[in-house]
Amino acid sequence: MPRFGMLIDLNTCIGCHACSVACKNEFDVPLGVFRDTVKYVEDGAYPNPTRHFIPVLCNHCEDAPCLNACPTDAITRLPNGEVVINEGDCNLNRFCMAACPYGAIYEDPQTQTASKCTFCDHRTSQGEAPACVEACPTNCRIFGDLDDPDSEIATRMRENDTTVWKPDEHTAPRVFYVDPKHALPLIVNDGVQVDKTADLQDS
């Protein structure tokens, strides 16, 4: 049984958002809620500031707070490890949203249930890559079987130092990052859901 995971190499992410839009298209994700976004984090001072691009999504944690928190057992784990929400069993109690440290879960305004990234199990079960992985122009997102030593993801994990988002939460994420510039800790009060209050208003 494959143990699916994802690796994102921040060395070659150009912050283009192809992944985010591919995800929106794949699932008709409504405006205002997000399964995958690219965080832009600025750091440093003039004249040498920098900006990091960090694609984030549900981490399909091996110790998933959402799964543990759901009182209606609407959140389950598929055989390959994907953490998924069964909309039929969801009564929108929102315990999962409160439990998730990554802001990966949102309320779908059309189904009025909790919803999030599924690791595109409808595609991976057909041998296709997830939509975000397929869309990335620089191939900085790798998806595959962590337990297959010949898989690209396992090889890259061996060859690089990798890290996870918010390791202090001890959620054992299945999404790993090659993050030599230590960008992940710079995402502070922000999660997968975009801060919709951040814009300056015109009046």
Add this chain to the structure above:
Amino acid sequence: MTRDAASPPTANPDPTGGSRDGWRLSRRDLLRLGAMAAVAVGGVGAIEITDRLLDDRTGDSTPEATRIPSMCQMCTTACGIIGHVANGRLLKITGNPKDPNSQGAVCAKGVAGPSVLYDPFRMLYPLKRVGERGSGRWRRITWEEAYDEIATRLREIRDRGKPEEFAFQQGRNRSSDIVSRFLNAYGTPSHFNHRALCSANRRAAIATTIGESDWDLGDFENSRYVLNFGSNWAEAHQGHIPVAIRMMRAREKGARLVTFETRMSNTAALSDEWFCVKPGTDGLIALAMANVICREGLWDRTWLETWSNYPPDKILEHVAQYTPARAEQESGVPATTIERIAREFAAAAPECTTICNRGSQAHRNGYYNDRAITMLNALVGNMGKRGGWCWHPRSSWDKKAIPEPEPVPDKPTARSIIAEAKDWPLANAFAGKMKVAEIIYLWIREGRQKISALMTYNADTAWSWPEAQLVRGVLQDEKLIPFHVCIDVMYSETSHLADIILPWATYLERWDIDARPPQGLVDYVSLRQPVVPPRGESKDIREIFPELARRIGGGMEAYFPWATTEEYLEEYFRPVPGGFARMRADGVWMDPTKKPHYEPHTKPLTAAELDGAAEDAETGIIYKGADSKTGEPVAIGIRIGGVALRGFLTPSRKVEIYSDFVVEKGKAAGREVHPLPVYEPIPSHQREFPDDHLIMTSYKINVHNAHRTMQSKWLQEISHTNPALLNRATADKLGIGDGDWIEVTSFRPLDPAVPMGDGSELGTLRTRVRLTEGVHPLVIAIAHNAGRSVGGAYATNGKDDAAIPGYGEAADPDLDRLWWRGAISVPQNDILPIYPDPVAGGQAYHDTVVRIRKVG
């Protein structure tokens, strides 16, 4: 419920009070009314429901998707794509791995294609205005009515013998074959483009230097050091994705990416090092680097002695004045840094290259900046080499091998003073006529050329042009523009000022033969084909122009003998092995016998080529035959070291560090043009600015292009705001905090070489400030991919809602999804002065002097 007092009269005052009180009818009323409704609707065509099914209906609910190769056109880069279609519906877009440029990669804009194709607010029916131009009132007309009116108007102009009075304004045009065919058959030279707003200065600089091309194609993938002057290839640049993927591959092999920028673009951020520069000083930094390379002997002297038309020692002499200290003083980059980067660049040669575009050349001194930057490559001898600074003679497909089907109309004999733009010596001096877009509407207003009909095509000049309000004024004026047809996909400021709107098919619904400058240095040809049939009544110009030509008549129809576009393309692609069918299956073809265009100048001339050739003993230039038009002998090569080689396609057959050609062109236009790369300081910047005066720059955002993308809800959701970026220290000095409101007042340059260059105030914008570490202290940076006021609520952050007559005020549940309603979004072009580089005419986007003032 409000009713606009100016709206057409109505006899139905509101009985419902805005809710459904009083809506309920009695059973008796309903019976009576229904009976009458039956009479009314009987036989006048409601939608019939039938059980007579068509043959192609299947009960299969999840068929395999068909993959249709095509080309994107969400931006200029035109990457190869695959449309995945099932049941006639486009499911998604991925990249076409066969495209030699993008090699299967796409960006967010490409992936967002379905959001444009199925946009609920696409214009899908021909519309004609009702009432005054610009009132926003429209009604549907049939294509027959549209064709009839347009053809009648155009025929009248042509029959009067004044074809130049029909002006065609294009934005992004990837269908140049059909456009030129139509306009040339008509006989109008008034074919207006946008090139001067884009890359004119750079193209002129490159063409001056190497002749064969006006577009550089650094061999980034094989490069060890990339020196970037202001290009934002990670977000924009005509090469965008094809360049970005190669840069990342180079990075994976250990290449160093160094960027000079006025603002922390994504490209600057992901570079290994980036340096913040004062706008317009990139050329000076390049000259200072040249100074270091020359004086420290880091050049490839042998290469220079062979290939430069100006001796190395004289180059050294010329750049001696451009010391790193001087560059530091003007640009802000430390002299030690300039020296270090110059040495690193030279040390990596020949596997090093520069890259640049608008950051260095969209300036008043852009032409000279890019001459200087281009020269760096000659100095270190990387030109044409693997990993170096390369180019290709073709900016699209090989038009000799795959020629346009005959009969091809001749170019017009009529003249357009606006297209010729003679005030700018290099605007039309090279093979690619660039023109000077930013002066078009000014010159129309000044009465320099009479326009009787204007057709705008995929262009939103009324919003995206510098001094956009001037353009709007001209378009609004029926004396200046008696007739305006707009061909576009989405409503815009420009279509708002049209008389007839023709709904244009999106790139996903039409045909093109197309190709882009090849990053892999081998030209290719590609096909854009419909992945779905055109929706609604939208049409492409490949259908519109032949029909108009037939109706205008007078011989035009002879140039459109093909019954369908497919028939035309069938003929066009005949030289390709497998022809049109193969193109439809693969989307791309590349000649497998062609080799990458490395060092073309070193190619020896063949015996056949030399047969009958004559040689100039002094210059070594080899001539054969004579030019059919001028009678001048045609150069075919040059003898170097005793061997007859092809050389560069310049007058000297060498790299023209020194150009007599441009000096002569300058004289003809009454302008002094320097033969060597120089630093020409921007006149308006050569004074001590008061504290509240800054330089306004413009910039692009990766998910948007100039006018076509803001209606895409997915892209607009990601980026929809353009607050003014200010350096934190500058803001502190002025007492401005993050989020504060400011007024930005722009000034025309005080510059006699620029139209209207009297230093007067141009306009004021009210906007809000974002403080950042990532912008030069003298700069206020505003993105120009925001600020629309027409185009629907999503594109305008809710502004295009109730204000414009024709749109009802409505409580729109849709707009609950518009979570970014009200985000600050300002039209920078309204305060951006017309500001052409005096030599090549390219618009200065980053030189505007402004005064800022905190307001309440």
Add this chain to the structure above:
Amino acid sequence: MSPEHDAAALLRANTAVLRLAARLFAREVDAPLYGRMLATDIRWGTGHPLVDAPDATRDEAVILEDMAAEFCRLFIGPQPVCPPYASAWHGEVKLGGRPAHAVEALMVRHGVRPVIDSRDAVLEPDHISVELALLAHFREAAAADPTRTGERAAVRELLEQHIRPWSDGFLERVADAARMGPYEGIAVLLWNVLDDSTVPTASRLP
């Protein structure tokens, strides 16, 4: 009048309004339709006519052009005030999509399809006019033979899943935004016939 006769008359009234509404939301009012509406003097609310008659200040050609501009402003665009598609109403990014597929699936299941005139501005099956035409069709079929449960189920599905989720809001917006022409009136009339209580018992949902 017998209950059967009464029910039949009510059904005819019901489906006529559905069809008139379908026609009015799909295409501009042309001269023949205008003439018929004037001649039959349909009224709504507290006696308002559906369309204005020509008078000294406005002749028929002017009124027809005004109504064409109004149709365009409300339903065509640019930026239609009341885009007549369920998918647009639900704020979907792409027109058609799931709501259109669902209507298509219903039509496939019942072996029917719409015949759309080339002048109808109807792009997808989730256009209100297609849904209304289907409703009229199935209501008549169900009334003609009460044993045909398929048609009754189709009526229920159309109302519950395809029309009612957005029709109240859509019709309110049409009535609110319309400045002239038959659009406010037809919105009120249509709202009435979509209300189940006006449907004859034989055609009512179980």
